[in-house]
Amino acid sequence: MLAYYVHHLSPFIFQLPNGIGPRWYGLAYVLAFVVGTWLYRRLAIRGYSELKPSQVSDFITWAALFGVLLGGRLGYFLFYDFDALRHEPLIFFRVWQGGMASHGGILGIFFFTLWYARKHKISWTGLGDNLVVVAPVGLFFGRMANFINGELYGRISRVPWAIQFPGELQDPEIWNAKLPAIDRALAGYQGVVSLTGPQTIIEEARHDPALRELLRDVLDPRHPSQLYEAALEGLLLFAILWFVRTRLKVKNGVLTGWFFILYAVARITSEQFREPDASLIGPFTRGQFYSLFMIAIGVVFLIWSRTQRTPSK
Numbered sequence: 001m002l003a004y005y006v007h008h009l010s011p012f013i014f015q016l017p018n019g020i021g022p023r024w025y026g027l028a029y030v031l032a033f034v035v036g037t038w039l040y041r042r043l044a045i046r047g048y049s050e051l052k053p054s055q056v057s058d059f060i061t062w063a064a065l066f067g068v069l070l071g072g073r074l075g076y077f078l079f080y081d082f083d084a085l086r087h088e089p090l091i092f093f094r095v096w097q098g099g100m101a102s103h104g105g106i107l108g109i110f111f112f113t114l115w116y117a118r119k120h121k122i123s124w125t126g127l128g129d130n131l132v133v134v135a136p137v138g139l140f141f142g143r144m145a146n147f148i149n150g151e152l153y154g155r156i157s158r159v160p161w162a163i164q165f166p167g168e169l170q171d172p173e174i175w176n177a178k179l180p181a182i183d184r185a186l187a188g189y190q191g192v193v194s195l196t197g198p199q200t201i202i203e204e205a206r207h208d209p210a211l212r213e214l215l216r217d218v219l220d221p222r223h224p225s226q227l228y229e230a231a232l233e234g235l236l237l238f239a240i241l242w243f244v245r246t247r248l249k250v251k252n253g254v255l256t257g258w259f260f261i262l263y264a265v266a267r268i269t270s271e272q273f274r275e276p277d278a279s280l281i282g283p284f285t286r287g288q289f290y291s292l293f294m295i296a297i298g299v300v301f302l303i304w305s306r307t308q309r310t311p312s313k
Contacts, residue, residue: 004221006164006212008205011149028145032138033064039134048245049130050122059116063131067109068138075104079286080278102139102233103290106263109135125253125301132259133241139263140234147226150202154223154273162221166205168275169198169219178218185214225274232266253305260298264291 015021037060044053051059073092076099077085084091113131117124146152150167168174169182175198186195189211193204205211240262241255271287281289 004162004164004216006205006215006219007150007166008207008212009148009150010206024148025145028141029064029068029138032068032141033060035137035141036060036134039137040130043130043133043245046246050126051130062116063109063112067112068105069108071108071112072100072102072105075101075107079103079290100142102142102267103287103294106135106260106294123252125256125305129252129255130245132256133238133245135259136234136238136241136263140230140238143226143230143234147224147230152226152277153275154225154228155275156220157223157273158221159223161224163224164216164219164221166198166202166215166219168222169201181218185218188214222275223273225270228273229267229270232270233263237262237266251305251308253301253308257298257301257305260294260301262298264294264298267291267294 011023011025012021013024013027037057040049040051040060041053041056043049044051044056049056077092079101081099109131110128113128114124117127150165153163153165153167169178175182182201186201189195191204191208191211193200195201195204201211201215205215237259241259244250244258245255268288268291271285271291274285274287276285278286280286284292
């Protein structure tokens, strides 16, 4: 039998006592901001943007705050966990507990750029065309952070590169179904830590190779769907849009339209390998269902761009 890798990466870059320390998820946002700003400035220097290079940092900062963070957080609760927000509104501000939706972040940027373009009297689609070119970089870092955290894991699979994620034990249904097997496996545990629940098992498994060996017979091998999403929504989408932006002459709105369509196709594809983290909508996962609307939005942008007489500068 294949010896699958048991995921044991820590969400902390380094950890201080009492569970305090910088997290990879936070670093992902920092890297997305830094790299995205640098790439957008390169486009501005080369004349692809109506924004001056000196304006890029401020624009990306406000887009990150009001578009990505606010939109992503609000989208998570509206699309995936509205009951939690309804019962405890202050949970919205506990960003350190996780809970961001890429669809919400994209829509947040959609409306922020509309407001910004009108305020500064520049082309909304021209502004958006450059932003969507660098946006996949942030998606890439975000998905890599999801993998490090061991969250949003994939469906059960026996492919050679499958990974066993202890995080699956946090699902109450999986925990209850596997409780007898967990008890049998932990009967041979020789550690000094009292394993009283899924969270303590997950945390201890990060440091104890013997415990990880015991969990091999409990955990299901799964697709590392976070890496699939990082490759499709991040690297591939960035490569396509960067090539079009810097090698072809297209009208304003074309890149924005293709971003919505290609992101949606990448998300629908990768969701085939991802364990649903919310109830299905008909035959679709929620990520797939919301992506259908993004395809429609992308088509509208492409149709509108055909009404423009000349390519963007």
